[in-house]
Structures are given as C-alpha cells and as structure tokens.
Amino acid sequence: MDMLLIGLCVGVSAVAFVALAFGAAMRSEPWNTTAPPQLPLVKAVAPARFFSDRAPVPTVVPSGQVPIEVLLLQIENHVRLEQAAAESFLAFPSQALLHSKTTSPLVN
Amino acid sequence: MTHELLNGLSSAEIEQILKLGTRLIIPSGVSLFRLGDPADRLFLTERGRIKLTLPMQVRGREEDVFVEERSPGQTVGWSALIPPYRFTLTAAAALFEAEVIALPREALLHYFAANPAAGCKITLNLAVVIGHRLQLFQTMWLREMQRTVEVRSA
Numbered sequence: 001m002d003m004l005l006i007g008l009c010v011g012v013s014a015v016a017f018v019a020l021a022f023g024a025a026m027r028s029e030p031w032n033t034t035a036p037p038q039l040p041l042v043k044a045v046a047p048a049r050f051f052s053d054r055a056p057v058p059t060v061v062p063s064g065q066v067p068i069e070v071l072l073l074q075i076e077n078h079v080r081l082e083q084a085a086a087e088s089f090l091a092f093p094s095q096a097l098l099h100s101k102t103t104s105p106l107v108n
Numbered sequence: 109m110t111h112e113l114l115n116g117l118s119s120a121e122i123e124q125i126l127k128l129g130t131r132l133i134i135p136s137g138v139s140l141f142r143l144g145d146p147a148d149r150l151f152l153t154e155r156g157r158i159k160l161t162l163p164m165q166v167r168g169r170e171e172d173v174f175v176e177e178r179s180p181g182q183t184v185g186w187s188a189l190i191p192p193y194r195f196t197l198t199a200a201a202a203l204f205e206a207e208v209i210a211l212p213r214e215a216l217l218h219y220f221a222a223n224p225a226a227g228c229k230i231t232l233n234l235a236v237v238i239g240h241r242l243q244l245f246q247t248m249w250l251r252e253m254q255r256t257v258e259v260r261s262a
Contacts (some may be wrong), residue, residue, distance in 0.1 A: 006209065033154065035128065046195075055228075067173070067223075068166060068167055068169070069168075071166060072166065072171055072173065072174075075164075075173055075174065076173070076174035079173075079174050079175065079176075080174075081243060082248045082251060082252075083176070083248065084246045085246065085247075086243075086244045086245075086247035086251070089247050090243050090244065090247065098251070099251070099254055102251075107255060
C-alpha cells in the first residue's frame with residue numbers, strides 16, 4: 001500500500017513537473033519572436049572638443065571648387081574683359097583684335 | 109547731363125522730352141525691371157549705374173549673371189519701343205543707388221507724332237544704341253565660339 005502511495009505521489013509530481021516545463025516552454029516561444037524593444041533614437045554626438053569653444057564650420061564647397069560667389073565674380077570679370085575686348089575691336093576692327101587672347105581666369 | 113538718346117535735339121526739345129518723364133530713385137540692388145516684364149517705359153540714366161543681368165544655371169542654382177552695365181547718359185530698357193514690348197534682361201541699381209528718368213512709351217509716341225523731326229532724331233539715336241549692342245554681342249559671341257572651336261580642336 002505504501003509503495004503504491006509513493007508511486008502515485010511520484011507520478012503526480014512527474015506529471016506536474018512535465019506540465020510546468022511544457023508551460024514554461026510555450027511561454028518562452030513568443031519572447032523569441034517578438035522584435036527587440038525599440039530604443040529611442042539618439043543623435044550622434046559630436047566628439048567633445050576640448051580647449052575650444054568654436055563650433056566646426058560646415059564645409060559646403062567640395063575640394064577643388066571655388067565658392068559660388070567667387071565663381072559669379074569670375075563670370076562678371078570675364079564678361080567685362082570680353083566687352084572691353086569687343087569695344088576695342090569695334091573701335092578699330094581687325095582680325096588681330098577680334099581674336100586677341102583674354103586674361104580672364106574663367107577660361108585660362 | 110547729355111543723354112545718348114537725345115543727341116542732336118535742341119534744348120527746348122530736350123526739355124519737352126524730359127517733362128514727359130518721371131524721376132525715380134532706385135536703391136542699390138533693387139530691380140528697375142525684370143526679364144519678361146511688360147516694357148511700357150524706357151529709362152535715361154541720370155546718376156549711378158544700372159546693372160543688366162540674365163538668369164543662368166550655375167552649379168544647379170539659378171543665378172543672375174552680369175551682362176552689361178549702363179552709366180549716366182545711357183539708355184536702359186529700349187524694349188519699351190520695340191515689339192513685343194517685353195524686357196529681355198533684368199535691370200537693377202548696382203553698388204550704389206541710381207537715378208533714372210522713366211519715359212512712358214505712349215507719351216513718347218504722342219510726342220513723336222506731334223514732332224516728327226525730333227521723333228526721327230530720337231529713333232536714329234535709338235538705332236545707334238541698339239546697333240552698338242548688336243555689334244558688341246556679335247563680337248563677344250564670335251570670341252566665345254572661337255574658344256570653343258580651339259578647345260574642341262585641341
């Protein structure tokens with residue numbers, strides 16, 4: 001009789017253990033499929049600048065290109081030089097004056 | 109002040125013409141007219157300089173690029189007398205403020221009808237102004253073409 005009771009207790013305990021283990025396994029499955037929690041986006045922080053209060057100046061002009069203001073001045077200077085050359089030609093028309101070389105940095 | 113458009117006119121005629129106009133002060137950088145605007149007035153430059161520009165694409169941006177500058181005595185906006193009466197450039201006071209006399213087309217045409225001799229002289233003066241512009245830009249165009257050909261042939 002005692003052996004029967006002990007066997008019954010062990011059986012019930014084993015069933016309970018298996019049930020708990022199965023439940024735990026079922027709960028853990030959705031944990032793995034859910035997306036990881038979204039962390040708030042944090043802007044990249046510029047490296048600390050020691051011994052300087054100045055913010056870095058953003059570089060707009062690619063290397064090798066003059067700023068657009070300089071380019072516009074070069075265009076204006078070029079037009080003025082070309083007009084002067086054209087005026088010279090109109091005052092004294094000759095092939096040499098028509099095709100005189102310009103010193104404009106825009107085309108040299 | 110001698111105006112190129114009024115060359116050869118008597119003092120009385122010049123006075124009559126100038127009375128048709130209105131004096132305008134144009135602050136530096138402010139437009140007198142813009143490309144495409146209806147041209148119903150032409151302007152005699154009295155003081156300062158008027159910068160003429162045209163829009164051009166520079167590095168993907170539209171910029172007003174220098175074309176010509178008009179100084180005192182010179183005429184600006186002769187499109188007011190030439191069909192289709194639309195300005196083909198943008199005009200603005202250059203570095204300093206400028207002063208111009210604005211002459212309405214209608215008033216000028218009435219004056220020409222009443223004073224044909226003066227009208228003829230003004231028309232001839234206008235032809236000189238337009239002809240000079242044409243020759244100047246023809247020469248500049250040829251020089252640019254020559255450079256293009258040289259670059260292509262190099």
